[in-house]
Amino acid sequence: MKVVIKAGQNSFIRKFDDELLIVEAWGDHSVRVRSFADMKEEKRLNALLEGSQKTNGKVEINVNDHSAELINGKIRVVLDHRDRLSFYHENGKLLLKEYIRLRAVKHDDGSEDAGTIEITKDFNSTLKLKSREYRSNLSSDFTVTTRFESDPDEKIYGMGQYQHTFLDLKNTVLELAQRNSQISIPFYVSSNGYGFLWNHPGIGEVSFAKNLTRWEMKSTNYIDYWITADDSPKNILRNYANVTGKVPKMPDHLLGLWQSKLRYRTPEEVLDVVKTYHEKGIQLSTIAIDYFHWPKQGEYRFDEDFWPNPESLVQTLKEEYQVEPMISIWPTVQTDAQN
Incomplete structure (x- = not known):
């Protein structure tokens, strides 16, 4: 299947291998990423407010046949020829990068036919691990996994309330579910200068391991996350509140x-x-x-x-x-x- 990459209004889309990927500016200095296994964009239950995608600055989008770039204020996201997203601060610092362990070919679809693939000068792996992975369940949906490269020195704060003693959540595994003694709010602030919201209400799990960050949902057919970059935790939280809602004053x-x-x-x-x-x-x-x-x-x-x-x-x-x-x-x- 041929890769299709197109620019939209404050967004770009990519269609390949039964996946529709939508990357769009969503609030100041922020980007929303959505992926659909059925190639159809649909409205899903999520935490972002209607109309919160508005930005005060100009959004810049550049696309070609194999890659795309979106710049929204202090955040820049790049889709490379390996179908991987990387997020940067405006100063050039890498904030977060999707994790792949695929062969060094363009748009690896798993084919073993050497005549249909184009070899590239990239890190090569035969593990066949995609950044956004859909594995069919017995029903009509999927087990979905989203992977990111891990910075071993990164510190992670937030995610709600869990019964443990860790302020820094690096090297922890967290259940994404509400329980009597547990409040799951899948948003965190990173010491690397970004905030990340897993914008999905389903039950799942996240692992902030040293070698890999992995989000997993057991039963769904889409991926949705939001990321913001700014110069202080205060500004990151302000960006988050602007798109999810502001907390009322405590009585x-x-x-x-x-x-x-x-x-x-x-x-x-x-x-x-x-x-x-x-x-x-x-x-x-x-x-x-x-x-x-x-x-x-x-x-x-x-x-x-x-x-x-x-x-x-x-x-x-x-x-x-x-x-x-x-x-x-x-x-x-x-x-x-x-x-």
Whole structure:
């Protein structure tokens, strides 16, 4: 199949070997990369705001038969003759580069016919590992892997909240899934001067190994990620907020002292704790009423047998003690629940 590379509005596309690749400017100093296994561009559920692709500066695009380049402010992305993307800061520093271990030929499609391939003077490998790889599942979708070269000295920060002690996430493996004790937010800031968002809501895994960075989804048919370059972590986070949404100011009642324990059985237990703080001259901001205040899992209401008048409890907490109650809700549902 012949490689097709075309320039679009603030973007370029590449079609080859049943893959549609779209690289486009998306926000200031930022680029979005999407790949579709079925050659069809479709809107998918993602974290980027509608209209956030607008940029304040001029976007420069250069394409030829075998390569392409896009420049958006401080970031430059290059697609080379081996179908690999490399991302650079405007000062020329390499930020991130897709990982391939293929034969040194142009647009390697796996063919063993020497008459159909063009040999190049590049690093040669027979491992047949692409940067963007789709492996068919038994159903109609794919296991998708995206690979990047790893800088052993790079430091990686972010990715949400995991139960470990590591601030620097280099050399860790992280599950991309939400759990009771885990919040996965697949965005990180690199010490090399860029921010990276894995823009996919699916369950998967990322490995920040010394020799390879690998993102993997078990069941999907597309790849979507966003990368930004800037001169400070503050500016990188600003670029990220501009395309994903800005965090609202934390309410005052959540900035003080919180009280929480495994659970409170009755409103009397809640009030006893709040009264004790009050008697000791300690001002609570928030008290968390956690699990099993409901009758059954999935019924988002108070159990009338133990909490006959929750409205009165809330009024007392707020008006007499200036304490804001926070009610915990679990995402579990019993088969015999009302919902």
